[in-house]
Amino acid sequence: MFHELMNRIHDRSARVGVIGLGYVGLPLAERAGRVGFSVLGFDVSPERVMHINQGESYIGDVASDALTKLRAAGRLEATTEMARLRECDILVICVPTPLNATREPDMRYVEAASNEIAANIRPGQLVILESTTYPGTTRELIMPRIERDGLRVGDQIFLAFSPERIDPGQTSSKGYSVENTPKVVGGVTMHCTELASAFYGYITSRVVPVSSPDVAELTKLFENIFRAVNIALVNELALLCDRMGINVWEVIEAAATKPYGFMKFTPGPGLGGHCIPIDPFYLTWKARAFDLTTRFIELAGEINAQMPRHVHDLVIRALNRARKPLNGSTIVLLGIAYKPDVDDYRESPAFKVYDLLTADGATVIPCDPHIDEFEMHDGRRMRTVPLTDDLLQSCDCAVIITNHRAFDYERIVTLAPVVVDTRHATRAIQGPLRAKITVL
Ligand SMILES: NC(=O)c1ccc[n+]([C@@H]2O[C@H](COP(=O)([O-])OP(=O)(O)OC[C@H]3O[C@@H](n4cnc5c(N)ncnc54)[C@H](O)[C@@H]3O)[C@@H](O)[C@H]2O)c1
Structure with a gap:
């Protein structure tokens, strides 16, 4: 099984x-096809599925053109029919891993995907989990499900964890994409690691094999915790x-001139996105089972959570x-994206800044050139409005939440009478206009 699959990987x-064809899955699918x-x-x-089959991308970093080409070459198809999992030799799980209402790991999506795989598993398949999760998930949650009907991981089927590191939206500006971001790979057995590494060898420029899925799982969490803690440190410095x-x-800026031993992080209105505010708590949760409180993570969470209040x-x-x-007062909120x-x-x-300002009687008008409509954290649907000269002149204050390049600072x-800048986006503006700006 091992050699057969290895040969099939090498001859493509x-x-x-x-x-899961979202921010992580669609770029991977496109790259694998390419x-x-x-x-x-x-x-689900x-x-x-319909958009992909029509060659239409809904993810910024994936061009519709690229999907159309793959469709024409017969190398890309999408489906909701999970029974077709059997047709695949390599199965990569890229489903969401959010937190539930009590801020504990919500493994429903990974469980559902693993159950579908288990129902369709056959000898010769390699299963790879890419969703960010706590150490132990691959071995404790996926392995027992797919080891059925006498199939053993490492013998007839193969299992690995390989975290995704892409930074959606930054591909063009920072030059890192699926194809040149090193990929950490940890298989349950050596054969699992070798097969997954061989596959990713075609996807990305550098594969970093590690000794187990647990190491790969914790590596990803550590990377994001590193960011959360350093952001908290610089946010605390901003408060001081x-x-x-x-x-x-x-x-x-002055500290960042040190050529070694310092890494620049910047303060802001609070954490956002699907990763940094969430992933650290996967480790906090798991650490509890080992009688350890991850204090740095908790403290970072506490400080970062204060920032919207500071903006208020x-x-x-x-x-x-x-x-x-x-x-x-009428407040224009510049940027809804995180x-x-x-x-x-x-x-x-x-969202938090919006709630705090409206709770105190302000009228808050959201503007974001990248977003027409959005859903608040409590499910309320809202629309953004175009940032007109009239709006800027008639408001009482403009608050920069997101430093989109599309904004003309x-x-x-x-035009705005008063500006609060939480991102240092107005740094280039000098002279008398600066008197209008309050920076974080
Ligand atoms: N977005 C990022 O920047 C990023 C970066 C690195 C890692 N990750 C991790 O990757 C994973 C996926 O994140 P994402 O941002 O791509 O999520 P996403 O919400 O953009 O995409 C997930 C997709 O999975 C689909 N899905 C849900 N349940 C399914 C099921 N049972 N079967 C098939 N499809 C299903 C959803 O419909 C959706 O299209 C998460 O664990 C996340 O933490 C995300």
Whole structure:
């Protein structure tokens, strides 16, 4: 089984099934198709399946053109029919791993995908989990499900974990995509690692094999915890600098001139996205079973969660200087996405800032050139409005939440009476206009 599958990987005749065609799954499916594999994408959403089969991409980093080419070459198809999992030699799980209402891992999607695989498993298949999760998931949750009817992992079937590291929306600006981001791979056995490494050898420029799925799972969490903790550190510094009357951005820029031993992180209105606010708590949860409290993670969560409140305070202070109360003021919220130049608003700090300002009687108007309509954290559906000169002139304060490149900051500061900048997006604006700006 091992040699047969290895040969099929090397001659690209292995069929690749990607389960979950979102921010992670669709770029992988496209890349696998581009390097010559025949790809069958699985999703529970009939709309997504329909779009892919029509060659229409709904993910910013994947061009519709690329999907159309793969469709024409017969190397890409999407389906909701899970029984077709049997047709694939390699199955890569890319489904969501959110937190539930009590902020514990919500494994429903991984469980559902694993159950579908288990129901269709056959000898000679390699299963790879890419969804971010706690150490132990691959061995404890997936392995017992797929080891059925006498099939053993490492013998007739193969199982590995390989975390995804893509940074949606940043492919064009930072130059990193699926094809040049090193991929960590940890198989349950050596054969599992070798097969998964051989597959990813065609997907990306560098494969980093590790000794187990647990190591690969924890590697991914550690990378994101590293970010969450460092963001918390710099956010705390920003809170202190605010009290001390020191410009935190100047401190950061100066520190960043050190050529070694320092890595630049920047403060902001709070964490957002599907990864950094969520993933660390997968480890916190797992650590409890080992009688350990992950204090750095908890503390980072606490500090980062304060930031929307700090933005609220900055708005009150900025309005106060203009002799206006927050109650009754009109605030333009610039950016709903959680990071620049994307339309992803999952866990965006904009929601919290919106709630805090409206709770105090402000009218808050959301503007985001990348988003027309969005759903708040509590399910409310809202629309953004275009950022017109009239809107900027008639509002009481503009608050920059997301530093989209599409915003014209000179125009914003010129027209709005007061600006709160939580991202240092207005750094280039000098002279008398600066007096209007309150920075985080
Ligand atoms: N988005 C990122 O930047 C990023 C980066 C690295 C890792 N990750 C991790 O990758 C995983 C996927 O994240 P994403 O951002 O691609 O999610 P997503 O929500 O964009 O996509 C998930 C897709 O899975 C589909 N799906 C859900 N249940 C399914 C099932 N049982 N069978 C088939 N399809 C199903 C959904 O319809 C959706 O299309 C998560 O674990 C996430 O933490 C995400």
